[in-house]
Amino acid sequence: MRQKFHIDFIKKSKIFFAISLGIMFVCLMLNIFLIPTRVDIQFTGGTIVKYSYSGDLTEKQITDVAQGATKDTISFTFAENLASSDSNSHMVSLEFTNAKAITVDEQDEVTKAFADAYPDNNFKVEESSSVDASKGANFFFKCIAAVILAAVLIIGYVAIRFKKIGGMSAGVMAVIALIHDLIIVYFVFAMFNMSLDDNFIAVVLMILGYSVNDTIVIYDRIRENRKKMGPKATTAEVSNASINQCLTRTICTTVTTMAAIGSVLVVSLIYNIDSIISFALPMMVGLVSGCYSSICIAVPLWVMWKNHSDKKKLEKEKAKKSAAAEKKAEKNTKKSEQKKTADVKSEKKTAEKLSLKKEEVSEEKSADEPVKETDADPEEKDSQEEDSAEE
Amino acid sequence: MKRVGKWVFFVVFILILFLTYTSVFGIYGENGDYKITYIKGIEDIRWGIDIKGGVEAVFAPADGVDANDEQMNAVKSIIDLRLVNQNVTDYELYPDFSNDRITVRFPWKSDEENYDPGEAIKELASTAQMVFRGGSNQDGEELLTGKDVKRAYVSTIETSNGNHSIVVNLEFTDEGKTKFSEATKKYLNQTISIWMDDTCISAPTVNSEITDGSCYIEGGSGDGGFTAEDATALANKINAGALPFNLKIESYGTISPSLGTYALTAMGIASVAALCFIFLFMIIMYRLPGFVAFIALLGQLSVSIMAVSGYFSVFASFTMTIPGIAGMILSIGMGVDANIITAERIKDELWTGKTLDGCIAKGTKSSLSAIIDGNITIIIVAVILILVFGPANIFSSLFGVSTTGLIYAFGYTLLVGVIANFIMGVFASRLMLRSVSGLKFLRNRRLYGGKKKS
Numbered sequence: 043m044r045q046k047f048h049i050d051f052i053k054k055s056k057i058f059f060a061i062s063l064g065i066m067f068v069c070l071m072l073n074i075f076l077i078p079t080r081v082d083i084q085f086t087g088g089t090i091v092k093y094s095y096s097g098d099l100t101e102k103q104i105t106d107v108a109q110g111a112t113k114d115t116i117s118f119t120f121a122e123n124l125a126s127s128d129s130n131s132h133m134v135s136l137e138f139t140n141a142k143a144i145t146v147d148e149q150d151e152v153t154k155a156f157a158d159a160y161p162d163n164n165f166k167v168e169e170s171s172s173v174d175a176s177k178g179a180n181f182f183f184k185c186i187a188a189v190i191l192a193a194v195l196i197i198g199y200v201a202i203r204f205k206k207i208g209g210m211s212a213g214v215m216a217v218i219a220l221i222h223d224l225i226i227v228y229f230v231f232a233m234f235n236m237s238l239d240d241n242f243i244a245v246v247l248m249i250l251g252y253s254v255n256d257t258i259v260i261y262d263r264i265r266e267n268r269k270k271m272g273p274k275a276t277t278a279e280v281s282n283a284s285i286n287q288c289l290t291r292t293i294c295t296t297v298t299t300m301a302a303i304g305s306v307l308v309v310s311l312i313y314n315i316d317s318i319i320s321f322a323l324p325m326m327v328g329l330v331s332g333c334y335s336s337i338c339i340a341v342p343l344w345v346m347w348k349n350h351s352d353k354k355k356l357e358k359e360k361a362k363k364s365a366a367a368e369k370k371a372e373k374n375t376k377k378s379e380q381k382k383t384a385d386v387k388s389e390k391k392t393a394e395k396l397s398l399k400k401e402e403v404s405e406e407k408s409a410d411e412p413v414k415e416t417d418a419d420p421e422e423k424d425s426q427e428e429d430s431a432e433e
Numbered sequence: 434m435k436r437v438g439k440w441v442f443f444v445v446f447i448l449i450l451f452l453t454y455t456s457v458f459g460i461y462g463e464n465g466d467y468k469i470t471y472i473k474g475i476e477d478i479r480w481g482i483d484i485k486g487g488v489e490a491v492f493a494p495a496d497g498v499d500a501n502d503e504q505m506n507a508v509k510s511i512i513d514l515r516l517v518n519q520n521v522t523d524y525e526l527y528p529d530f531s532n533d534r535i536t537v538r539f540p541w542k543s544d545e546e547n548y549d550p551g552e553a554i555k556e557l558a559s560t561a562q563m564v565f566r567g568g569s570n571q572d573g574e575e576l577l578t579g580k581d582v583k584r585a586y587v588s589t590i591e592t593s594n595g596n597h598s599i600v601v602n603l604e605f606t607d608e609g610k611t612k613f614s615e616a617t618k619k620y621l622n623q624t625i626s627i628w629m630d631d632t633c634i635s636a637p638t639v640n641s642e643i644t645d646g647s648c649y650i651e652g653g654s655g656d657g658g659f660t661a662e663d664a665t666a667l668a669n670k671i672n673a674g675a676l677p678f679n680l681k682i683e684s685y686g687t688i689s690p691s692l693g694t695y696a697l698t699a700m701g702i703a704s705v706a707a708l709c710f711i712f713l714f715m716i717i718m719y720r721l722p723g724f725v726a727f728i729a730l731l732g733q734l735s736v737s738i739m740a741v742s743g744y745f746s747v748f749a750s751f752t753m754t755i756p757g758i759a760g761m762i763l764s765i766g767m768g769v770d771a772n773i774i775t776a777e778r779i780k781d782e783l784w785t786g787k788t789l790d791g792c793i794a795k796g797t798k799s800s801l802s803a804i805i806d807g808n809i810t811i812i813i814v815a816v817i818l819i820l821v822f823g824p825a826n827i828f829s830s831l832f833g834v835s836t837t838g839l840i841y842a843f844g845y846t847l848l849v850g851v852i853a854n855f856i857m858g859v860f861a862s863r864l865m866l867r868s869v870s871g872l873k874f875l876r877n878r879r880l881y882g883g884k885k886k887s
Contacts, residue, residue, distance in 0.1 A: 170687045244840045252810070298714060309706065
C-alpha cells in the first residue's frame with residue numbers, strides 16, 4: 043500500500059505522553075494557583091449588563107456612579123466598542139457578583155444613574171442577561187446529564203464498533219484519548235479566562251463526537267493491515283503503518299475543519315466578538331487535540347497494552363505447551379509432524395505473533411468475548427489458522 | 434462498474450448551481466408594489482435575537498407556586514395578548530408545563546430609538562388586571578375583578594333550534610356570585626364588558642339575571658358562534674385574569690440590534706473565507722475529485738440553507754443564531770471529509786496500477802464505512818445538542834428549559850449538515866465522479882492523484 047509518511051509514532055510515544063501530561067500538569071497548576079476557573083452566570087445565576095457610551099470617561103467615573111446606584115458589588119470590564127461607527131465609542135460590562143438575578147428595576151436604576159450623571163455620553167444597554175440561581179443550577183445539571191448521555195452513547199458506539207476492529211482494549215484506549223481531549227478543552231477555557239457557559243457544553247459535546255472518529259478510522263486500518271501484512275509483522279509495525287497510511291487523510295480533514303472554524307476564529311478576533319471567540323478557540327484546539335490524541339495517545343497506548351498482555355499470555359502458553367508437547371509426542375499425529383514447532387519456545391517475537399493470530403480466531407468466533415484460553419492444542423489451532431489464511 | 438452516463442455530471446452540476454443560487458438569493462416576483470416570494474433566500478431567514486437584537490425572558494409563578502396546566506395556558510395567553518398589544522408579532526413562546534416555565538423571545542424593535550426592553554419584560558410579567566365593567570366602554574362601572582372569578586372553561590350547549598354551539602363557561606367565587614347577580618340584575622339586556630389590562634376581551638349581553646354563580650358566554654352574533662379556538666382563547670384569557678399567583682422573571686437577556694448585525698457581518702465573512710480556503714485546498718490536494726468535492730460542498734451548503742430558511746414560501750423559517758451559522762461553517766469543514774477519504778482511497782488504488790474505473794469503484798466502496806463512522810457520532814451529538822438547548826421537549830421536562838436557546842441552532846445546523854453531506858458529499862459527488870471519469874479528456878490518471886500512465 044502507498045505510504046507517504048514513515049514516522050515511528052509508537053517508538054516516540056513516550057515523548058507524546060510526556061508532552062500531553064506536561065501540558066496538563068502546567069495548566070492544572072496555573073488553574074489552581076493563578077487562573078481560577080470562571081463559571082458563567084448561566085450556571086451560577088447572576089447578572090451581566092453591557093453598556094455602550096461615547097466620549098471619554100475615566101473608569102472611576104463610571105464605577106462610582108454604578109456602585110452608587112446599587113447595593114450589589116459590581117465587577118467592571120472595559121473595552122472599545124468596535125460595533126459602532128463612532129470611533130470614540132466604548133463598552134463597559136457590569137457583572138453583579140451576587141449569585142442571584144437582580145430585578146429589572148435594579149438594573150433600570152443603574153441605567154438611570156448613568157443617564158443622570160452623564161447625559162451627554164449616550165449610555166445605552168447593549169446586552170444584558172440575568173439568571174436566577176436555581177435556574178442556573180438546573181441548567182447546569184441538564185448540561186451535565188447531556189454530556190453524560192452523550193458520553194454513554196458514544197462509548198456504546200465505540201464498544202459496538204471496536205468488537206470488530208480491536209477488541210475491548212482498543213475501545214478503552216479510544217475513550218482515554220477522548221478524555222484527554224475534553225481535559226484539553228477545559229484547560230483552554232480556564233487558561234484564556236473564558237467562563238464556562240453554554241459554549242463550553244457545545245464544544246465538549248462536539249469534541250466528544252468528533253474526536254473518536256479519527257481513532258476509529260485508524261483502528262479500522264490496523265485491522266485491515268493485520269490481515270495484509272501477515273503474521274510476521276509486530277503490533278507496533280502494523281500500527282505504525284496504519285497511522286502513516288491514514289495520516290494524509292487525518293491531516294487533510296483536520297486542515298479543512300480547522301480552516302472552517304479557524305476563519306470563524308480569526309474574523310471574531312478581528313471583530314472582537316467574545317461570544318464567538320469563546321466558541322471557536324476551544325473548538326479549534328479541541329479538533330487539533332482530537333487528531334493528535336488518536337495518533338499519539340490512543341494507538342501507542344493500545345500497542346503498549348497489547349505487548350504487555352501478549353507477554354503474559356506467552357508465559358501461560360509456555361506452561362501449557364510443555365504439557366501439550368508431551369501429549370503430542372505420544373500421539374504423534376500427522377499434523378504435528380507438518381508443523382514447525384522448534385521456534386515457538388525460543389523466540390518471544392514468534393510467540394507474540396502466535397497469540398495475535400489466536401486472538402483473531404477467537405474474535406471471529408465470538409466477537410464480544412475476550413480472548414479465551416482454550417484447552418485445545420495451541421499448535422493445532424495455529425495450523426488451522428494458517429490454513430484458513432491461505433484460502 | 435456500472436457506467437454512469439456522461440450527461441449525469443452536467444445535470445447534477447447545473448442542479449447544484451441552481452440550488453445554490455436560489456437558496457442564497459431566492460426567487461421573487463412582483464405584483465404591483467407587492468413582492469411575492471416564490472423561493473426563500475437568505476434574507477428571508479428568521480434571525481435569532483443574538484443577530485437582530487431582542488429580548489429573551491423566562492417567567493415562572495412567583496413564590497414557588499405549583500401551577501396546573503390550565504393556569505399555565507392562561508399565563509401563555511396573557512403573554513400572547515400583551516405581546517400583540519405591544520405590537521410585537523414576530524415572537525416565540527415556549528410553555529414548559531412540567532416545570533411551570535414560559536420562555537419568551539422577541540426581536541428588539543429597531544425602529545424605536547429609545548426602546549426599553551427591560552420595561553417590555555416587566556410589562557409582560559405584571560399581574561393581569563381583569564375587570565368586568567358595565568357597558569362596553571373602559572370607563573364603565575367596575576362590577577367584578579379577576580379575584581371574583583374562579584375559573585373559565587369551554588363546553589358545548591344545545592341551542593333552541595337543536596344545534597350545538599360552543600360556549601365559554603364562567604364560575605364565580607362566593608363573593609363573585611353575589612356581585613355578579615347584582616350586576617346582571619342591573620345590566621339586564623345590556624352589555625357587560627370584560628377588560629384585560631386595557632384591552633376588551635369580550636363584551637357579552639346579559640340575557641337574564643344570573644344568581645347561581647355560573648354563567649356562559651355565547652359566541653358573537655354570527656351564525657356559528659365561537660369557534661373552538663376562539664372559545665379556548667377567551668377562556669384562557671379570563672383564567673389569566675383570575676390567576677391566583679404572580680409571575681416572576683426568572684431570567685432575562687437583551688441584545689441590541691447593532692451588536693447583532695455586527696456579528697452577522699463577521700460570520701458572513703468567515704463563511705466566505707472558509708469556502709475559498711477549502712476550494713483551493715481541495716483543488717490543489719485532490720485535483721479532479723477535489724473539484725467535484727467542492728461542487729458537492731456547494732450543494733451541501735445550499736441544502737443546509739434550505740433547511741434553515743424553509744426554501745418554499747409555505748415552510749416556516751428556522752430561527753438562526755450565530756452558533757447556528759458556526760455550525761453550518763463547521764459542517765462545511767467536516768463535510769469534505771467524505772470526499773477526502775474517498776479521494777485518498779482512489780489514490781491508493783491508482784498506485785496499485787489498476788484501471789481508472791476499477792480504482793474509482795473500489796475507492797468509493799471501501800471508504801463508505803469510514804464515512805458512516807465519522808457521521809454517526811456527530812449525529813448523536815447533534816441530537817443531544819438539540820435536546821439540551823431546544824425548546825420544551827422530553828429532556829427539558831426533566832431539567833427545565835434552557836437559559837439560552839442560542840446553541841439550539843448549532844445542533845440543528847450540525848444535524849442538517851450531516852444529512853446534507855450524505856446527499857451531496859456522498860451520493861451526488863460519487864455520481865458526478867463516475868460520470869466525469871467517462872469523459873475522455875478527463876481520464877488522465879494524474880487528475881485523480883495517480884502517476885502518469887506508464
